[in-house]
Amino acid sequence: MTEIDIFKALSNETRLNILKWLKEPEKNFPQQQAHLPKEVSIKGGVCVGDIHDKVNLSQSTVSHYLSIMQKAGLLEAVRYGQWTYYRRNEDTIKKIAKFLDEDI
Amino acid sequence: MTEIDIFKALSNETRLNILKWLKEPEKNFPQQQAHLPKEVSIKGGVCVGDIHDKVNLSQSTVSHYLSIMQKAGLLEAVRYGQWTYYRRNEDTIKKIAKFLDEDI
DNA sequence: TTGACATATCGGTATTATTCGATATAATAG
DNA sequence: CTATTATATCGAATAATACCGATATGTCAA
Numbered sequence: 001m002t003e004i005d006i007f008k009a010l011s012n013e014t015r016l017n018i019l020k021w022l023k024e025p026e027k028n029f030p031q032q033q034a035h036l037p038k039e040v041s042i043k044g045g046v047c048v049g050d051i052h053d054k055v056n057l058s059q060s061t062v063s064h065y066l067s068i069m070q071k072a073g074l075l076e077a078v079r080y081g082q083w084t085y086y087r088r089n090e091d092t093i094k095k096i097a098k099f100l101d102e103d104i
Numbered sequence: 105m106t107e108i109d110i111f112k113a114l115s116n117e118t119r120l121n122i123l124k125w126l127k128e129p130e131k132n133f134p135q136q137q138a139h140l141p142k143e144v145s146i147k148g149g150v151c152v153g154d155i156h157d158k159v160n161l162s163q164s165t166v167s168h169y170l171s172i173m174q175k176a177g178l179l180e181a182v183r184y185g186q187w188t189y190y191r192r193n194e195d196t197i198k199k200i201a202k203f204l205d206e207d208i
Numbered sequence: 209t210t211g212a213c214a215t216a217t218c219g220g221t222a223t224t225a226t227t228c229g230a231t232a233t234a235a236t237a238g
Numbered sequence: 239c240t241a242t243t244a245t246a247t248c249g250a251a252t253a254a255t256a257c258c259g260a261t262a263t264g265t266c267a268a
């Protein structure tokens with residue numbers, strides 16, 4: 001989870017798109033959280049399948065990309081039943097924006 | 105010169121270091137601009153050889169790295185005689201910081 | 209307990225990045 | 239002109255990344 005890993009994770013169009021889409025999950029994933037019961041909410045989280053549906057890549061590639069972004073700290077994963085919900089990790093995103101602004 | 109190219113250029117320790125060093129050229133390159141006559145000044149610029157001296161990589165690799173950063177828009181090159189002086193392109197650096205802050 | 213679904217991982221191939229030494233080019237100094 | 243110095247480019251080896259399809263794992267429902 002170094003700056004280098006973060007920049008590497010950002011060096012790909014699809015991964016950048018996913019990060020952008022997750023800024024407005026309700027808008028970009030209308031079917032969002034359909035699997036979750038009423039009383040459970042994973043704020044900002046979208047499951048792998050829904051992300052996969054928006055991307056013209058195989059399921060394994062999407063899963064791999066999400067894991068790259070998670071390892072870089074850009075996303076966090078919350079498992080609910082058979083689904084994994086990914087959402088932005090705003091802390092890291094802020095941190096790297098600050099790094100770029102102040103240290104580079 | 106897309107955001108992707110910029111993030112790729114930033115995804116390398118040496119290149120990141122060069123960018124940081126060029127923030128304070130006088131401090132990091134004491135021999136700086138020794139080849140330039142008194143009346144010529146390339147503000148913030150450091151020649152390839154001086155950068156090469158600070159890096160444990162071959163001359164061809166350093167030259168290649170500088171060209172990657174230039175193509176990404178992070179650096180600009182000014183030729184003076186047989187030397188090429190590279191300096192930061194603050195416009196692009198600001199632009200990418202803003203992009204990360206606002207669009208990601 | 210079996211089947212179906214969601215996700216992760218594995219093993220492979222194709223492309224791209226890293227890095228080098230050798231050589232080409234360009235400018236200067238004699 | 240020629241030798242020297244600075245930088246760029248070329249060609250090649252190795253490592254990393256981008257994908258894929260197949261399979262494993264984990265969860266739920268019947």
